[in-house]
Amino acid sequence: MTDPIWPTVARLQEWLTDRQRLPPGQEILLRVLKLSEEVGETAQAVIGATGQNPRKGHSHSWQDVEAELCDVIITAMVALRTLTPDAAEVFAGHLKRVAERSLQGPPEGPSAEPPEGPFTEPPEGPSAEPLEGTSSGPPGGATAGPTGGDGRARRGHGS
DSSP: OOOOHHHHHHHHHHHHHHHOOSOHHHHHHHHHHHHHHHHHHHHHHHHHHHTOOTTTOSOOOHHHHHHHHHHHHHHHHHHHHHHOTTHHHHHHHHHHHHHHHHSSOOOOSGGGSOOOSTTSSOOSSOOSSOOTTOOSSOGGGOOOGGGTTTTOOOOOOOO
């Protein structure tokens, strides 16, 4: 069976290209910027799934995080396909190099042991509880307010 992922990515890239209204040289720049937007949406979903925004509470689910991560992957694949028609081969070659480098065996020496700390063991499942040692606000309970806590005025108070 043929893998339908890259032909679908190519169709998505062609569909977007057919509808663009910018010079062709700007197409890849905007695809990379779109990738940054999708990563930001993933971060927003994680914050919402963990309830770390006291104003919004638990505004997202872990399924929302999964969907946003899929959007990141799709957007990155379309950006790669925009850069090169050989995206499938470029990706497969890069993945192979990363796997060979990463999976060749444990490193030797002092760095071979995992670091000690709160993030050494993965959680048993997604949790809405804050991580140990974190709070829902800035350190010391201070709030930034309209000056950002440093006396300089901020613009564009977003969500």
